[in-house]
Amino acid sequence: MDNWKDNKSVFWTLAGPGTFWMLVFFILPLGFLFVMSFSDKAVINGEISITEYDYLTGISNYVRSVDPLYLTIIWKSIWVSALATILCLVTAYPIAFGICFASERWKPLLLLLVVLPFWINLLIRTYALIAVFRSQGYVNLALGAVGLGPYDMLYNNFAVIFGLVYVYMPFMVLPLYATIERLDKSFLEASLDLGASQFTTFLKVTVPLTMPGIITGVILVFIPCLGSFLTPDLLGGANAVMIGNVIERQFKAANDWPFGAALSFMLMYATFAALMLRAFFAKRSAGVDV
Amino acid sequence: MTDPIVSIRGVSKKFPGGVIAVDNVNIDIAQNEFFALLGPSGCGKTTLLRMISGLETPTEGQIIIGGQDMALTPPNKRPTNMVFQSYAVFPHMTVEDNVAYGLRVTGVPEDETKRRTADALEMVKLSHLAKRKPDQMSGGQRQRVALARALVKRPKVLLLDEPLSALDAKLRDDMRMELTRLQETVGITFIIVTHDQDEALSMASRIAVIDKGAVQQIATPSELYEQPATRFVADFIGKVNLLDAKVLSKSGNSISCDAKGLGKLSFDTDKACGDNVAIAVRPEKLKISKTEPKTAGLIKVMGSVRDVAYYGDTSHVVVSIKGGPDLQVNVQNDSRTGGSGVERGQAIWVSWMPDDSLVLTE
Numbered sequence: 001m002d003n004w005k006d007n008k009s010v011f012w013t014l015a016g017p018g019t020f021w022m023l024v025f026f027i028l029p030l031g032f033l034f035v036m037s038f039s040d041k042a043v044i045n046g047e048i049s050i051t052e053y054d055y056l057t058g059i060s061n062y063v064r065s066v067d068p069l070y071l072t073i074i075w076k077s078i079w080v081s082a083l084a085t086i087l088c089l090v091t092a093y094p095i096a097f098g099i100c101f102a103s104e105r106w107k108p109l110l111l112l113l114v115v116l117p118f119w120i121n122l123l124i125r126t127y128a129l130i131a132v133f134r135s136q137g138y139v140n141l142a143l144g145a146v147g148l149g150p151y152d153m154l155y156n157n158f159a160v161i162f163g164l165v166y167v168y169m170p171f172m173v174l175p176l177y178a179t180i181e182r183l184d185k186s187f188l189e190a191s192l193d194l195g196a197s198q199f200t201t202f203l204k205v206t207v208p209l210t211m212p213g214i215i216t217g218v219i220l221v222f223i224p225c226l227g228s229f230l231t232p233d234l235l236g237g238a239n240a241v242m243i244g245n246v247i248e249r250q251f252k253a254a255n256d257w258p259f260g261a262a263l264s265f266m267l268m269y270a271t272f273a274a275l276m277l278r279a280f281f282a283k284r285s286a287g288v289d290v
Numbered sequence: 291m292t293d294p295i296v297s298i299r300g301v302s303k304k305f306p307g308g309v310i311a312v313d314n315v316n317i318d319i320a321q322n323e324f325f326a327l328l329g330p331s332g333c334g335k336t337t338l339l340r341m342i343s344g345l346e347t348p349t350e351g352q353i354i355i356g357g358q359d360m361a362l363t364p365p366n367k368r369p370t371n372m373v374f375q376s377y378a379v380f381p382h383m384t385v386e387d388n389v390a391y392g393l394r395v396t397g398v399p400e401d402e403t404k405r406r407t408a409d410a411l412e413m414v415k416l417s418h419l420a421k422r423k424p425d426q427m428s429g430g431q432r433q434r435v436a437l438a439r440a441l442v443k444r445p446k447v448l449l450l451d452e453p454l455s456a457l458d459a460k461l462r463d464d465m466r467m468e469l470t471r472l473q474e475t476v477g478i479t480f481i482i483v484t485h486d487q488d489e490a491l492s493m494a495s496r497i498a499v500i501d502k503g504a505v506q507q508i509a510t511p512s513e514l515y516e517q518p519a520t521r522f523v524a525d526f527i528g529k530v531n532l533l534d535a536k537v538l539s540k541s542g543n544s545i546s547c548d549a550k551g552l553g554k555l556s557f558d559t560d561k562a563c564g565d566n567v568a569i570a571v572r573p574e575k576l577k578i579s580k581t582e583p584k585t586a587g588l589i590k591v592m593g594s595v596r597d598v599a600y601y602g603d604t605s606h607v608v609v610s611i612k613g614g615p616d617l618q619v620n621v622q623n624d625s626r627t628g629g630s631g632v633e634r635g636q637a638i639w640v641s642w643m644p645d646d647s648l649v650l651t652e
Contacts, residue, residue, distance in 0.1 A: 196392075
């Protein structure tokens with residue numbers, strides 16, 4: 001049989017639909033937003049138009065986006081996301097490790113439990129968290145029963161970070177699981193055999209060799225955290241605004257598409273920076289790649 | 291045996307689900323021995339090795355190394371080091387760091403670590419590749435790294451799990467000699483696991499043949515070959531002709547039996563035997579001749595040549611016996627022109643001295 005790449009009709013039959021989809025529904029809209037980010041709302045008869053734009057007027061939107069007000073929110077989004085990512089990693093690693101060393105009978109069930117939350121709508125899951133954390137929620141009721149609280153656990157950074165960790169945990173567990181599963185266990189045995197303790201083995205062999213999975217997981221969690229708006233909106237309220245909420249407001253409440261587009265691209269640049277970091281580490285690491 | 295370095299006493303390993311991997315094994319291994327655990331794949335030899343290293347725990351029995359019971363000693367505290375079948379050379383470290391790893395994690399001072407690492411690399415002739423990463427090395431080189439990494443720890447016992455199986459034929463021969471040389475140089479007890487009888491026979495000073503988790507025989511290579519204790523050992527080590535025979539009578543140290551196709555034969559044996567025995571005789575102990583051999587006391591039988599295979603130095607002649615099994619005879623091709631001198635279909639006499647055959651009772 002010919003190589004499918006050499007056979008033009010086969011190639012385009014296979015590649016056509018995907019290419020068409022990406023072009024029309026991803027590249028074109030993104031290009032449109034990119035142009036929008038360099039545009040301004042049109043001024044007609046001295047009034048700012050709601051629907052008309054002056055295209056490619058300059059970088060005023062980007063200038064506005066580096067205003068300390070927005071920089072503070074971007075910075076806060078970065079550290080909230082970073083903290084959520086680290087918590088995800090610390091929690092997910094033992095889970096992934098446990099699944100890898102579970103018996104063959106339990107493995108599929110445990111993996112199913114990890115992805116089970118995906119079967120339930122994000123909105124419902126988030127409201128469920130509100131039911132858990134609100135002042136008369138389950139946690140406070142339980143604490144009240146032993147004479148503690150009530151504590152304000154909702155509408156602050158804690159609630160947002162908890163929500164993000166809860167929502168994005170599977171994205172950390174799965175790449176870690178894939179890497180640890182493919183890790184040749186004789187490396188760990190060799191380390192023990194050579195006199196290293198379990199802890200030293202973990203630090204010097206397991207972690208370095210599963211670094212590609214760690215980095216993939218970190219990227220998969222950090223990027224959506226950075227752009228999330230539903231979780232901070234519902235769990236954080238006015239006290240824990242993230243950049244995703246600001247962008248959403250520009251597009252909807254403020255009806256300022258050009259500025260919303262500029263903020264989106266700022267966020268995208270931050271994402272690209274993170275991906276470049278991943279490429280850099282992937283090249284240096286000799287471990288198991290995902 | 292005076293003070294065995296490794297003493298395996300009544301060790302069994304049952305895996306969940308009822309699989310018995312190792313069944314009541316007793317072995318004493320002396321200081322400085324090159325000991326081989328030989329058996330077909332799945333016979334439990336690797337499990338036994340892993341129990342010595344501590345990576346696997348015996349269900350029953352005791353493992354004593356250097357006079358100390360190892361039951362509660364984890365692998366990282368045992369005076370053993372292992373060369374893994376996959377080598378398990380850490381891919382994220384240079385050759386040097388791999389070899390130094392076992393010293394660094396146990397807190398050996400850095401200057402001593404440097405010196406011992408350099409010595410170990412010297413010993414396996416890898417000094418020039420110290421800064422390489424394992425993925426830039428061949429299988430044979432990686433194995434030397436694994437060897438150096440284990441030997442640098444100066445273990446009392448070095449465990450080698452199928453060390454030659456992943457190497458190509460030429461490299462395997464070199465490494466076989468290399469291992470023997472190393473063992474003599476460092477004076478450490480080597481325990482090697484292998485399924486390859488040539489490997490075990492050529493390297494080891496003593497061999498334990500294992501089948502289905504149980505030890506069949508522990509002996510030197512020549513004893514195993516010439517005095518196999520069981521049918522399994524005779525068949526597993528080298529090529530053997532096995533003739534089933536019915537015992538007719540026993541008197542003192544000799545038995546008389548009826549072997550299929552060969553008629554009534556008598557043998558000396560000090561083994562107690564039941565009604566059925568097997569007569570084992572190696573192909574190179576058999577002689578062929580075109581005329582009936584006249585020497586007294588020979589066991590002889592007439593047959594026809596079924597197959598001749600030429601191997602350069604020897605020819606393997608398969609002779610069919612009427613009413614009996616095929617016999618393989620290895621003939622030395624000691625003249626340049628003659629070859630084995632026989633042709634397919636030719637009638638031929640096969641004979642051997644009774645002392646060259648062995649009565650196997652189990």
